[in-house]
Structures are given as C-alpha cells and as structure tokens.
Amino acid sequence: MPAAASRSVLPGFRIGLGYTLFYLSLIVLLPLSALVFKSAQLSAEQFWAIATGERALASLRVTFGASLIAALINAFFGLLTAWVLVRYSFPGKRFVDALVDLPFALPTAVAGITLATLYAGNGWIGQYLEPLGFKVAYTPVGIVVALTFISLPFVVRTLQPVIEDIEPEIEEAAATLGATRWQTFQRVLLPAIVPALLTGFTLAFSRAIGEYGSVIFIAGNMPFISEITPLLIVAKLEQYDIVGATALAVVMLLISFVLLLAVNALQWRLANRHSATGGRE
Amino acid sequence: MSTRRAITEPRWVRLLLTTVALLFLGCFLALPLAAVFVEAFAAGVPAYLKALSEPEAMSAIWLTLLVAAIALPCNVLFGVAAAWSIARFEFRGKAALITLIDLPFAVSPVVAGLVFVLLFGSQGLFGQWLSAHDIKIIFAVPGIALATLFVTFPFVARELIPLMQAQGRDEEEAAVSLGASGWQMFWRVTLPNIKWGLLYGVILANARAMGEFGAVSVVSGHIRGETNTLPLHVEILYNEYNQVGAFAAASVLALLALVTLIAKTVVEWRMRHETEMLSASLSPEAAGAPPAAASAAR
Numbered sequence: 001m002p003a004a005a006s007r008s009v010l011p012g013f014r015i016g017l018g019y020t021l022f023y024l025s026l027i028v029l030l031p032l033s034a035l036v037f038k039s040a041q042l043s044a045e046q047f048w049a050i051a052t053g054e055r056a057l058a059s060l061r062v063t064f065g066a067s068l069i070a071a072l073i074n075a076f077f078g079l080l081t082a083w084v085l086v087r088y089s090f091p092g093k094r095f096v097d098a099l100v101d102l103p104f105a106l107p108t109a110v111a112g113i114t115l116a117t118l119y120a121g122n123g124w125i126g127q128y129l130e131p132l133g134f135k136v137a138y139t140p141v142g143i144v145v146a147l148t149f150i151s152l153p154f155v156v157r158t159l160q161p162v163i164e165d166i167e168p169e170i171e172e173a174a175a176t177l178g179a180t181r182w183q184t185f186q187r188v189l190l191p192a193i194v195p196a197l198l199t200g201f202t203l204a205f206s207r208a209i210g211e212y213g214s215v216i217f218i219a220g221n222m223p224f225i226s227e228i229t230p231l232l233i234v235a236k237l238e239q240y241d242i243v244g245a246t247a248l249a250v251v252m253l254l255i256s257f258v259l260l261l262a263v264n265a266l267q268w269r270l271a272n273r274h275s276a277t278g279g280r281e
Numbered sequence: 282m283s284t285r286r287a288i289t290e291p292r293w294v295r296l297l298l299t300t301v302a303l304l305f306l307g308c309f310l311a312l313p314l315a316a317v318f319v320e321a322f323a324a325g326v327p328a329y330l331k332a333l334s335e336p337e338a339m340s341a342i343w344l345t346l347l348v349a350a351i352a353l354p355c356n357v358l359f360g361v362a363a364a365w366s367i368a369r370f371e372f373r374g375k376a377a378l379i380t381l382i383d384l385p386f387a388v389s390p391v392v393a394g395l396v397f398v399l400l401f402g403s404q405g406l407f408g409q410w411l412s413a414h415d416i417k418i419i420f421a422v423p424g425i426a427l428a429t430l431f432v433t434f435p436f437v438a439r440e441l442i443p444l445m446q447a448q449g450r451d452e453e454e455a456a457v458s459l460g461a462s463g464w465q466m467f468w469r470v471t472l473p474n475i476k477w478g479l480l481y482g483v484i485l486a487n488a489r490a491m492g493e494f495g496a497v498s499v500v501s502g503h504i505r506g507e508t509n510t511l512p513l514h515v516e517i518l519y520n521e522y523n524q525v526g527a528f529a530a531a532s533v534l535a536l537l538a539l540v541t542l543i544a545k546t547v548v549e550w551r552m553r554h555e556t557e558m559l560s561a562s563l564s565p566e567a568a569g570a571p572p573a574a575a576s577a578a579r
Contacts, residue, residue, distance in 0.1 A: 008370060009454055011463035016366035018377070023359045027430050028385055031396035034406055038399050077305045084302040088295050096303065098546045102310050104485070105538035106544075109512040112530040113519045114313045117320060124316060125308070149309055152579045153365025171288045181290055210389025213494035213512070216521065230391040234499060237395065242404055260387040264380055 029132040032114035038246045040257060049248040058224040059232045060251075062140060066228070067208035071148035075201045079193070085156070086163040100157070103150050108213030115146055116218040138220030141227065146214040151204035159193060162270075170203025187238055206259035210252065314535065321532035324525045326541045332529035337362040339505045341514035342533070344422070348497075348510060349490040352429045356486055357479065360437025365471075368445035369453070379442065385434040394499025397424055420502030425510065428496040433486040440482035441475055448474055477552045484548065492534055 039047065050056065085097055103111065118128045119136040129136055136142050166189065174184040212230040219226045227235075229252060236245040289295070322329055332338065363382060367375060385393065399405050401418035411418060418424045452474065456466040472479075494512040501508045503517065511530055519527035 008450070009457050010369050010450060011457070011466075013366055013370045016362045016371070017370070020359065020363040023355075023362075024378075024381060027427070027434055028381070031393075031400055031427075031431065032384075032388075035392070037406070054436065079304070080298060081302045081306065084299050085287070088299055090299055094546075096306060098542050099306065099310050099314075101542055101545065102314060102538060105488045105492075105541040107494060107512045107515075107534045107538070108513050109494040110317060110492070110534045110538075111313065112529060113515060113527055114316050114320075117524075118313060118316055136376075152309060163426050167469055168288065177290050179295075181288075184288070193570050206387055208388075210392070211495075212389065212391045213498075217516075228425075230495065230512070233391050233395060237398065237499065240403075240404075242399070245395060245574040246399065249389075249395050252389050252392055256387040256392075257384075258388065260380065260383065264383075 032085075032253070035246060035249055038243070038248045042243060043248060046243075047247050049243050051251050055223055055227070056229070056232065056248060056251075059227050059229040062143065062226060063209060063228045063230075065146055066140060066143040067205050067211075069144050070151055070208050071201050073148050074151055074155045074204045077198060078152070078204075079159060079197060080199060082156045082159035082163055091195070100153050102150050108150060108211065109217070111149055112146060112214035112217030115149060116142070116213065119145060119218065137218050138226070140219075140226045142218035142220065143215050143226060146218050147208040147211060149213055150214050151207045154204040154207065155197065155200035156240055158196050158203065162193060162196040183219040195266065195270050199263060199270060202259060202263050202266060206256060206263065209259070210256060314539075317528060317531050317535040320524060320528035323528070329529050329532075330524050332523075332526040333533065336524075337505050337509065337528075338514060338530055341509045341530070343510045344420055344425070344509065345491050345511040347422070348426055348429050349487055351426045352433050352485060352490045353483060355430055356437050357483060359434070359568065360441050360482060361479070363438040364441035364445050364475075367442050368448075368451050370537050380452075382438050385431055390432060390493065390495025391499055394428050395497040397427050397431075397500050419500050420504065421507060422508065423510060424500035425497050428500045429490050429493055432493050432496050433490045436486035436489065437479065437482035440478050440485070444475060444478040477548055477555065481545065481548045481552070483543050484541055491537055 042050075046234055081100070085093065085100075116137050118124050119129070119142060121127065121130045121135075121137070123137070126137060134141070136145055170185055170188055174180075174188045179187065210230060212228070212234070215228055216231055219228065219231075221231060229248060233245045233248050233252070236242075236248065290298070316361070361497070363378075366372075398419055400407055401411060401424065402408055403412065403419070405419070416431065418427070429481060453466055454472050456470045457463075461469070491510075492512055493510075494516070497510055498513055498516070501510070501513055503513060509517065511534055515527050515530045518530065
C-alpha cells in the first residue's frame with residue numbers, strides 16, 4: 001500500500017490516513033456495526049418475522065410509495081426548473097437559484113410544522129384544496145408533499161452543470177438538419193440529460209426513504225395507512241422493543257447501502273461521459 | 282452565458298415553462314418560508330419575544346449552539362485529514378474509503394440515532410459499564426453530540442476532496458522542495474488554497490448540526506431545559522398546540538437557514554471568481570472550462 005505513497009515528497013500521508021480511518025471507525029463504522037451485532041442475536045426466522053410483519057410491510061409500502069412519487073415529481077419539476085434556470089433569464093433569477101437550496105438549509109422539523117399548517121383544512125393552501133375534496137395534511141398525500149419538499153434540490157443541482165455543459169453546436173446542427181425544437185429536445189438534449197436525471201432521481205429517492213422530521217408532523221401517523229418505517233422504528237424503540245427496532249433499522253440500512261452504491265455507479269458513469277469536457281467527480 | 286442563442290424555444294414556451302417552474306418553487310419553497318414568519322408573529326411582537334425568552338427556549342438555543350461548537354471543529358479536522366490523504370496520495374481502497382465517508386448521508390437519521398442507543402443505552406453494549414461508572418451518554422448531551430457528529434460527518438470532507446483533487450499537488454510539492462516544513466506548507470499553501478471550500482463545507486455542516494431532528498430526537502430523551510435542542514423544542518411546543526411558541530422557535534431556525542443560503546451564495550461566488558482568475562492567469566487565450574468547484578457538488 002505505501003509503495004506508491006513513498007514516491008511523493010509530501011508529508012503527512014500516514015498521520016492523515018491514520019486519523020481518517022480512526023475517526024471514520026469511531027463515529028461511523030463502530031456504531032453501525034453495533035446494529036449488525038445486535039441483530040445477529042436474532043435467528044433468521046425471527047428477523048424475517050419482524051421485517052415482514054404486517055405493520056412493517058405496510059410502513060415500507062408507504063415509505064417506498066411516497067418516496068417514489070416524490071422523486072418522480074422532483075424529476076419532472078427539477079428538470080423544468082434546471083432548464084429554466086440555465087437557459088432563460090428573468091428578473092430575480094439569482095435569488096430563485098439560491099432559494100432552491102432552502103430544503104438543505106431549513107431544519108426538517110421546521111419544514112414539517114410549516115407544511116402541516118399550510119395544508120391543514122384552515123391553512124393557506126388547505127382551505128382551497130379541502131372544498132375540492134383533496135385532503136393533504138394528515139393523509140399519505142401529506143407525506144408526498146413533505147418528501148417532495150426535502151428532496152427538491154437534488155435533481156435541480158445535479159442537472160444544472162450538465163445542461164450548462166451542452167454545446168450549442170449540437171442543437172444548431174439538429175436544427176440545420178431540419179429537426180423541430182421538440183425533436184431536438186427529445187432526440188438530442190434528453191439523451192444527454194438522462195444519466196444526470198437518473199442520478200438526481202436516485203439521490204432524491206434515497207433521501208426521501210430515510211426522512212423522518214418533516215414527515216411526522218404532516219402524516220397523521222396512522223399505522224398501516226400513513227406510518228413511515230423510520231417512525232415505526234422510533235415507535236418500537238419507545239416501547240423498549242429494541243430488537244424489533246434494530247431489525248427494521250438493518251432493513252433500512254441495507255436499502256440505503258444499495259441506493260448509495262447505485263448513486264456511485266451512476267456518478268462514475270456520468271463522470272466518464274463528461275471527463276472530456278472537464279466535468280467533475 | 283449566452284442567453285441570446287440562435288436556437289431557443291418560441292417566446293410563449295419560454296414564458297410558460299418559466300411560469301410553471303416559478304409557481305412550483307413558489308408553492309413549495311417561498312410560501313413555507315413566508316408562512317414560518319407570519320405564524321411566528323401571528324400574535325404580535327411581544328408574544329413572539331416572550332416565547333423566545335422563556336428559559337426553556339433559551340436553554341434550547343444554548344444547547345444547539347454548544348452541539349454545533351463541538352461537531353464543527355471535529356469535522357473540520359477530519360475533513361482536512363481525509364481530503365489531504367485522498368487527494369494527495371495514491372493508495373488501494375481509495376474508492377471504497379470515499380464511499381464509506383458518504384455513508385452517513387445515506388443512512389436514515391433515525392437509524393443514526395438508534396445505533397448510539399444500541400451502543401450506550403441502558404440495554405446497549407456498553408450500557409452496564411457506563412451505568413456502573415455513572416456516565417450518561419444517551420438522554421444526555423454526549424449522545425446528542427455523537428448523533429450530530431454522525432449526521433454531519435461527510436460535509437467538509439466531500440467538499441474538500443474534489444477541490445483538492447482539481448488543484449493538484451504541484452504547489453505543495455514546490456513548497457516542500459524549497460525547504461518548507463509540513464506545518465509551513467499547510468498554513469501558507471494548502472490552507473489559503475482551500476479556505477473557501479472549507480468554509481463552504483462548514484456552512485453546510487453547521488446548518489445540519491443546528492437543524493438535525495431525527496437522530497437527535499432518538500438519543501435526547503426530550504428532557505426540558507436539559508437535552509432539548511431548538512428543533513426538539515419546536516416539536517414539543519407544536520405538539521402542545523402552542524402554535525406561536527413553536528413558530529417563534531422555528532423562525533430562529535428559518536433565519537439560520539436564510540443566513541446559510543446567503544453565506545453559501547457569497548462563498549460560491551468567491552470560489553467561482555478565484556477559479557476564473559486562476560484559469561485566466563494560467564492560459565489567457567484558452568480560458569477553458571475549469572472544473573466548477575463546489576457549486577455543482579450538491
């Protein structure tokens with residue numbers, strides 16, 4: 001291992017890497033291994049029984065369903081927003097661009113109580129939706145609203161640099177060859193954007209799966225209907241069912257690990273496609 | 282930056298798309314942000330100030346500041362060490378290490394809190410030993426600090442790694458060959474080069490540290506005046522139907538979010554400015570596309 005490092009004249013490799021590995025183990029790996037250690041006390045049948053219990057499965061369905069819808073909404077509106085922010089100019093554009101990161105900066109609990117208040121029957125938005133028969137707050141739809149909010153920046157921020165990098169020449173070439181604007185978008189621009197769109201979608205989806213703070217205020221938290229898996233973990237913990245909480249947490253951890261690997265694979269492909277234009281990562 | 286390109290959509294399409302995008306952002310971002318402040322001041326300024334000067338609110342604010350003051354220096358030290366070893370040296374397993382550094386972002390906050398309960402809780406691995414020595418970690422400040430360290434772990438490192446990789450190691454190698462000690466090289470060459478990226482990571486980590494809810498909520502125990510951070514304080518008041526109190530506390534956090542966004546935008550602007558200056562000074566005629574530093578990172 002240190003064979004390559006010894007060629008460098010720069011100091012601090014051993015202490016830098018040593019500290020990195022020490023701190024990583026202490027703060028991340030050791031705690032996560034406690035999860036594995038604890039769940040190893042369960043037999044495979046017990047683990048399976050908890051993970052596929054009726055309430056657990058229902059919560060996983062709610063979590064995955066709502067996250068998928070939220071990520072799809074963000075894929076569509078994120079593409080639109082990124083396109084508008086890169087290609088068009090309008091007054092206050094820089095302000096709007098900065099505002100896109102609000103969900104990263106606003107604490108999830110604040111987002112949760114605010115969205116719940118806005119979409120409640122007497123809220124700013126809810127008062128117009130409820131007479132039309134749309135109940136948002138305290139229903140699964142509310143979960144989708146909260147998850148859409150917290151995962152909003154991912155698609156926009158992943159797409160912006162990619163759209164900026166598109167050479168105008170290829171669009172001009174398409175137009176010269178007689179393509180309509182819509183054909184150019186479909187056949188030329190979209191294929192260039194799709195890998196980044198997929199990355200942003202996966203990032204948004206994996207963020208939404210684990211979200212807790214913003215959802216619990218607006219969801220209503222009815223078991224089997226609007227209870228997300230992270231909330232079920234907390235509920236089990238509060239009933240001192242630590243084993244049950246651990247088993248569900250292991251399921252969540254496995255899912256997030258798979259999603260993390262998927263994101264890394266997508267980004268690696270993206271970087272290879274864009275390496276010629278100086279794209280990053 | 283050529284908005285006037287030969288090829289673009291018809292005017293009505295541009296207007297339509299811009300309107301739809303702005304409506305979407307307005308409904309999902311601007312409206313909630315405005316609502317926080319309207320609700321906070323719904324009962325007037327005196328009620329707002331009174332809600333914030335409650336001893337419980339004050340202690341929540343102090344605890345939030347304390348936790349951030351613990352988490353940020355630890356993560357800065359780690360981030361610099363990790364970026365230094367990853368961006369300046371070649372070793373096996375580097376890609377795996379970068380993935381592991383990102384791991385806390387992928388883990389649900391609730392799971393992040395749970396793992397510390399499993400380690401240090403009364404039924405946890407070290408639970409008996411801790412209670413025998415009268416050390417409290419779970420339902421106490423150390424647990425909150427640990428959970429915050431976990432969720433803010435990747436911020437500084439993942440900002441610095443691509444930045445330092447893009448900068449290359451020529452300048453530092455020159456400093457060392459000219460006889461600079463490791464310390465001198467770090468303070469005079471490395472740190473000035475990465476200061477904006479470092480600040481950017483700190484800003485993002487700070488927002489998360491002060492705003493974290495899920496992980497902290499699992500380990501805190503919600504003891505008023507002792508283990509309540511500001512986001513947890515918001516939750517308690519909201520669940521007690523104390524709308525004004527909850528939103529008053531929430532408005533402090535929303536203000537923090539606004540400051541974060543402004544600081545972030547300023548730092549992004551500085552970083553872009555410096556990369557442009559650098560590429561202009563390197564190659565005046567071929568001002569190629571420099572790798573956009575951190576604006577694309579997230």
